[in-house]
Amino acid sequence: MQKFPVNEEFALKQTSPKIAGSGVIIGGDKVISAYDLVEQMEYLYVRVVKAKELPAKDVTGSCDPYVEVKLGNYKGVTKHFEKKSNPVWNLVFAFSQDQLQASFVEVVVKDKDVVLDDFIGRISFDLVDVPRRVPPDSPLAPQWYKLEDKKGERLKKGEIMLALWKGTQADEVFPDAWHSDAAAVGSEGVSRIRGKVYLSPRLWYLRVNIIQCQDLIISDKSRPPEVFVKVIFGNQALKTKISHVKSVNPAWNEDLIFVVAEPFEEPLVITVEDRVSSNKDEILGKCLMLLNSVPRRLDNKPVSAKWHNLEKHFVEGEKKETKFASKIHMRISLDGGYHVLDESTYYSSDYRPTSKLLWKSSIGILELGVISATGLSTMKTKDGRGTTDAYCVAKYGPKWIRTRTIIDNVSPRWNEQYTWEVFDPCTVITIGVFDNGHLQGGGKDACIGKVRIRLSTLETERVYTHSYPLIVLKPSGVKKMGEVQLAVRFSCTSYLSMLQKYTDPLLPKMHYVHPLSVTQLDILRYQAIQIVSTRLGRAEPPLKKEVIEYMLDVGSHIWSVRKAKANFMRILNVMGGVIAIGKWFDQICHWKNPLTTILIHILFVILVLYPELIFPTLFLYLFFIGIWRYRRKPRHPPHMDIRLSHADSVGIDELDEEFDTFPTSKGSDLVRMRYDRLRSIGGRIQTVIGDLAMQGERFHSLLSWRDPRASALFVAFCLIAAIVMYVTPFQIVALLAGFYVLRHPKLRTKVPSYGTNFFKRLSARSDCML
Numbered sequence: 001m002q003k004f005p006v007n008e009e010f011a012l013k014q015t016s017p018k019i020a021g022s023g024v025i026i027g028g029d030k031v032i033s034a035y036d037l038v039e040q041m042e043y044l045y046v047r048v049v050k051a052k053e054l055p056a057k058d059v060t061g062s063c064d065p066y067v068e069v070k071l072g073n074y075k076g077v078t079k080h081f082e083k084k085s086n087p088v089w090n091l092v093f094a095f096s097q098d099q100l101q102a103s104f105v106e107v108v109v110k111d112k113d114v115v116l117d118d119f120i121g122r123i124s125f126d127l128v129d130v131p132r133r134v135p136p137d138s139p140l141a142p143q144w145y146k147l148e149d150k151k152g153e154r155l156k157k158g159e160i161m162l163a164l165w166k167g168t169q170a171d172e173v174f175p176d177a178w179h180s181d182a183a184a185v186g187s188e189g190v191s192r193i194r195g196k197v198y199l200s201p202r203l204w205y206l207r208v209n210i211i212q213c214q215d216l217i218i219s220d221k222s223r224p225p226e227v228f229v230k231v232i233f234g235n236q237a238l239k240t241k242i243s244h245v246k247s248v249n250p251a252w253n254e255d256l257i258f259v260v261a262e263p264f265e266e267p268l269v270i271t272v273e274d275r276v277s278s279n280k281d282e283i284l285g286k287c288l289m290l291l292n293s294v295p296r297r298l299d300n301k302p303v304s305a306k307w308h309n310l311e312k313h314f315v316e317g318e319k320k321e322t323k324f325a326s327k328i329h330m331r332i333s334l335d336g337g338y339h340v341l342d343e344s345t346y347y348s349s350d351y352r353p354t355s356k357l358l359w360k361s362s363i364g365i366l367e368l369g370v371i372s373a374t375g376l377s378t379m380k381t382k383d384g385r386g387t388t389d390a391y392c393v394a395k396y397g398p399k400w401i402r403t404r405t406i407i408d409n410v411s412p413r414w415n416e417q418y419t420w421e422v423f424d425p426c427t428v429i430t431i432g433v434f435d436n437g438h439l440q441g442g443g444k445d446a447c448i449g450k451v452r453i454r455l456s457t458l459e460t461e462r463v464y465t466h467s468y469p470l471i472v473l474k475p476s477g478v479k480k481m482g483e484v485q486l487a488v489r490f491s492c493t494s495y496l497s498m499l500q501k502y503t504d505p506l507l508p509k510m511h512y513v514h515p516l517s518v519t520q521l522d523i524l525r526y527q528a529i530q531i532v533s534t535r536l537g538r539a540e541p542p543l544k545k546e547v548i549e550y551m552l553d554v555g556s557h558i559w560s561v562r563k564a565k566a567n568f569m570r571i572l573n574v575m576g577g578v579i580a581i582g583k584w585f586d587q588i589c590h591w592k593n594p595l596t597t598i599l600i601h602i603l604f605v606i607l608v609l610y611p612e613l614i615f616p617t618l619f620l621y622l623f624f625i626g627i628w629r630y631r632r633k634p635r636h637p638p639h640m641d642i643r644l645s646h647a648d649s650v651g652i653d654e655l656d657e658e659f660d661t662f663p664t665s666k667g668s669d670l671v672r673m674r675y676d677r678l679r680s681i682g683g684r685i686q687t688v689i690g691d692l693a694m695q696g697e698r699f700h701s702l703l704s705w706r707d708p709r710a711s712a713l714f715v716a717f718c719l720i721a722a723i724v725m726y727v728t729p730f731q732i733v734a735l736l737a738g739f740y741v742l743r744h745p746k747l748r749t750k751v752p753s754y755g756t757n758f759f760k761r762l763s764a765r766s767d768c769m770l
Contacts, residue, residue, distance in 0.1 A: 010478075012639045013467040015485055017371055019461045035170045037487040038415040039720055043207045044071070044130065044170060045177065046105060048078060049142045050088040057111040057118040064112035065120065067160070069093045072101030074180040080112040082749055094177040097166075103127055105399040109147060109160060121147025121158050133165040133545065135298040140165045169415055175404070184408050185439065192438045192541045193391070193405035195416060200398040201261035201535045203340035203528055204354050206233065206268070206291070208258070209331035210240050212251040213272055215325050217312075225250070227284070229328070233258045234266050237529055242275060257520060259340060259522070261529040261535060264291035266287060272310060272328060285310025285326045285351040296334040299515045300353050303588065305331040305673040317448045333589070337510035337541050342520060342528040345506075345554055353508040363498045364422040366455065368394055369487035370403055372413040374467070376482035379446045381437035382408070390448065392484070393543070395551050396420045396429040404435045410482070422490065424763030425456045425498050426506070432551050433470055433484055438541075446768030449481045453488060457637050464637055471640045471647070478647040488637070522557065529554055529683040540556045560658045564681070566646040590745050600756065601742060632687040690766070695765040708761045 019035035041748040048067050057063045065087050066080035076093040095105075104124050111118040133140055146154045167174075180528050182193055210229045220224050224246035230239040231461050236258050243250030270287040287308045295303045310326040336355030343349060352359055370392045378386025390412045391405040392607060399420055406412030418428075432450035437443035449470025454610060470481040492498050505512060511591045516524070529552055549555075591597050607614050642648045656671035657674055664671055752760075 010469050010471055010640075010642050012469070012636050013483070014636065015465050015467050017485065017487065018135055018467055019369065019371075019463075019465070019487060021369070021487065021489060021561060034419045035168070035415075036138060037489060038169070038371055038417045039413075040168050041413070041415050042166065043171070043174070044095040044097065044100065044105065044127065045133075045163075045165050045167055045171065045173060045276050046093040046095075046107070047140075047142055047163040047173070048089050048091050048093070048107070050086070050090070050159040050164070051109060051158070052086045052118055053157045053159060054085045054109065055089075055155065055157050056085070057120065058113075063120065064434055065109055066112055068108045068110060070106045070108065071095050071180070072099075074099065076178050076279070092173045093180075094174065094176040095180045098181055100127070101460070105130075105164070107162060109158070121149060121160075123148055123154050123160065123162075123271075127162055130164045130166055133167050133171070135167075135170050139163075139172075141315055142583075164254065166298065170213070178323055180259075182405070185407060189439065192387075193436060194404050194541060195391075195404040196539070196541060198400040198402065198536050198539055198543055200342070200532050201355060203342070203396070203531065204260050204262070204296075205335040205338045205340060205524070206258040206260045206294070207331075207333050207335050208256045208268070208270075209302075209305070210252045210254050211329040211331065212249065212253075212325065213285075213310075213328045214249050216248040216250070216272065216274075216310075218248060218274060218284070220276070220284060228273060228275065228281045230271045230273055231256050231258075231532075233260060233269075235530065257516070257524065259531060260291060260334070261531045267291075268294075268332070269332070269474055270308075270328065285312065285328070287311065287328060291334070294332050294334050294338050298353075298358060300337075300510065303333045305329055309595070318492075328570065330609075335510065337508055338516075339508050339511070339526050341525045342532055344556060347354060347430075347454070349395060349427050349429060351424050351427070351507055352397075356503060358425065358508065361494075361495055361497070361499060362421040362423050363425065364460070364490060364492040364546040366420045366422050367489045367491070367576065368418065368420075368429065368431070370393070370394070370414045370431070371465075371485040371487060372411065372415070373433060373470075373482055373484045374409040375413045376412070376433070376470075377479075378410065379448065380437075388448075389439050391435055391436055392416075392431060392433055393547055394418065394429060394431045396427070397423075401739050402541075402543060405439075407439070422455065425490075426454075426499055426501070427456075428452050428454045429488075431468075431484065431486065432483070432547070434547055434550075444546050445544050447546070449484070450551065451484065451486070451639060453486075453637050455490050456487065457634070458490040460490055460495070461648075462489065468639055471642060471643075473647050473655070473658075475652075477650070477652075477654050477655065478531075478642050489616075493691075526554075531590065536630070555662075558658075558662060561654045561677075561681075562646050562650045562658060566644065570644070589742055590748075597742065604737065604738050604742070608731050608738065647763045673729065694764040698759060698762040701762050701764065710758070710762055713758070 018039050019037055046069050048069065050068075051065060054063050056066050058738075059084070062083040063085055064082050065084065067078045067089060068075040074095060076091045078091050081087040104126050105126040108122040109120040111120055128499060131140070137265060140163045142161045144159045144161050146152055147158040147160060168369070168593065178190060182190065185193060207233050210231075213227065216225070216227065225243045225248065225558055226246065227250040228240050228242045229252065230237065238256040238258070240252045240254045240256065243252055245251050268289040270289070271283055272285045273283050276282050287310055289308070296376060297303055307327045307329050307575060310328055312326075337353050337358065339351050341348070373390060376388050376390055379388045383388070387408045388410050389405050389407050390409070392403040392414060394401045397420060401418045403414045403416045430450060430452050433448040435446040437445045449472050451468040451470070463488045466487045467483045469483055472479055472481055478617075494624040529549065532552075533543075533545040533548040537545055587593065588597050588600050598763050607617065660666060666674075701707060701710070702714045703711060
């Protein structure tokens with residue numbers, strides 16, 4: 001296999017973070033036992049629960065209280081309540097230990113006013129007196145504290161309930177807490193920067209089998225009806241072909257397949273229509289169905305078909321009502337035996353069927369530590385300087401995770417750890433880094449880069465700590481957007497079950513028993529992605545559509561000259577081993593190394609005389625090759641390769657074509673030039689395909705008698721060969737053939753052999769082509 005030289009800028013780098021899982025930290029605090037793939041981050045937590053009996057400050061005899069938590073230059077503020085002396089906030093503030101600039105923390109209660117907020121009371125705590133909480137201890141119980149005035153004297157009225165403790169990111173309040181590094185974000189935007197876990201909706205394939213209709217009422221009886229059925233579910237609309245039965249009882253027996261998601265929120269709408277003209281269709285009947293009543297099947301056994309009444313559709317202005325008794329015969333089912341593909345099958349993270357009844361037990365656990373990123377490119381401008389508000393998204397199976405957003409930092413440190421159940425080792429986890437666009441006017445989240453890690457390339461129970469380059473392809477060329485540092489561990493619960501997975505079909509059984517076409521799968525995958533992006537976009541904070549489409553590689557099937565070149569070179573690279581064997585055998589035949597050729601002769605004689613040793617020798621040879629290469633096995637997981645992708649040698653025009661919209665938005669001259677180039681590439685492919693077809697047609701012509709003399713020669717040769725092979729032992733024939741192929745160069749001639757000459761003279765159908 002050809003190995004390309006590695007560009008150090010885009011290379012994978014092994015790191016040594018201070019994490020317990022990699023053995024860098026021995027012993028240490030028990031608090032990091034559950035977070036052993038990330039670096040420990042210390043925080044001071046302040047929980048503001050509620051207040052009571054706050055003194056009035058307004059002339060109306062009430063107060064509009066809110067709380068400020070101050071620690072050095074950092075200040076966290078709760079929302080204010082109008083005219084409420086017993087407010088409840090229940091908000092947690094988290095101050096990073098690295099940013100502590102004071103020896104005490106101060107909690108101040110104020111009254112919201114139009115001009116100047118009034119001081120109600122305060123209380124302060126020395127940091128040395130704050131206790132430390134170690135999970136899995138229960139949360140620290142909050143306590144009531146008397147408020148003090150500015151002189152430090154206790155107020156007669158007014159108390160606040162607080163809890164203070166020191167902890168790490170392992171604390172359960174960490175994801176929903178207000179963080180000091182996001183102090184610039186307003187209270188309304190805090191929810192948009194928090195880390196969350198999302199679950200994709202469970203997707204089903206809905207199969208609608210349209211069988212027939214009966215007793216349709218046609219308005220124009222002077223012509224044969226051209227009836228078809230249209231089925232609509234949400235944004236998806238499919239229709240059958242026009243029935244070949246041109247009557248009021250048309251038949252189809254045609255399947256229409258949709259992607260639907262639980263919970264089923266929309267009805268299934270079936271309409272029967274008549275093609276009156278090329279631009280006009282008449283609705284003959286309509287039927288609505290709720291999917292909650294649709295049967296679910298796990299295998300290929302058909303569900304029972306049912307007749308459904310079609311409601312009459314009235315045209316506007318029509319006054320006369322006619323009783324309508326038309327029916328439609330359908331078989332509708334939710335197919336749970338398929339896996340609804342929302343990712344490419346080449347690097348999917350899940351292959352399980354939809355129905356949980358068909359799920360098997362998990363084989364392991366995947367743990368991911370999102371540690372940090374370095375050297376991120378600035379994605380926007382703030383106060384005249386570049387900045388980035390970065391967060392990470394990881395997707396494996398139906399579970400998506402999103403880290404918190406680190407504000408205004410090109411080298412963010414997340415140190416968040418997540419866990420997934422693994423059901424198949426031949427799956428891929430995708431990790432993407434994005435810039436939060438909500439903080440700058442609610443724009444789109446810009447994609448910084450992504451990483452894919454295939455679990456089958458990981459050794460079990462080993463912690464991989466690497467810095468992955470974030471590589472993106474832009475219209476100006478390939479660019480490194482920074483690096484993300486990850487820690488990954490794949491733990492196996494049943495090694496035997498994991499090995500058995502390698503013998504199971506990749507997709508569920510229904511994909512082979514009742515397969516879907518490639519075109520259907522592409523359309524259904526697009527619909528699945530739209531449903532997932534819509535559902536996750538309704539979460540809080542939303543996982544935006546551009547993030548989901550980037551993670552799921554939407555548009556990866558669009559034509560690209562660069563990808564075509566890369567895939568062609570991949571084929572040549574794979575065939576390199578066969579070509580190398582062919583060159584080696586040619587050297588053996590031409591006696592380039594006489595000693596090796598003699599040894600090959602001896603081996604050949606042994607295998608011919610003892611043919612039962614052929615397969616054992618072959619497998620033993622492969623065994624020794626595998627053992628020899630074990631010591632040179634890859635020590636690092638694979639990553640994005642710019643040489644393999646031909647990203648470092650692509651032209652500007654080819655990139656401009658790759659990033660063009662579909663359909664194109666370019667001018668006619670440029671499109672004509674690209675079309676001519678595509679015709680040139682297609683012409684070369686056409687020539688190669690034609691040559692392959694010609695060789696196959698020559699084989700067919702041996703016995704087709706299109707060339708009677710050639711066929712007569714071949715038939716005579718077959719008769720003579722059969723007689724010779726019948727009276728001569730097979731070992732003798734094999735030895736003679738082998739010695740002829742391995743003969744010395746002095747016995748060879750540059751003129752092609754008789755068999756080659758005869759084959760090239762056989763007729764093909766090329767002369768019949770226009």
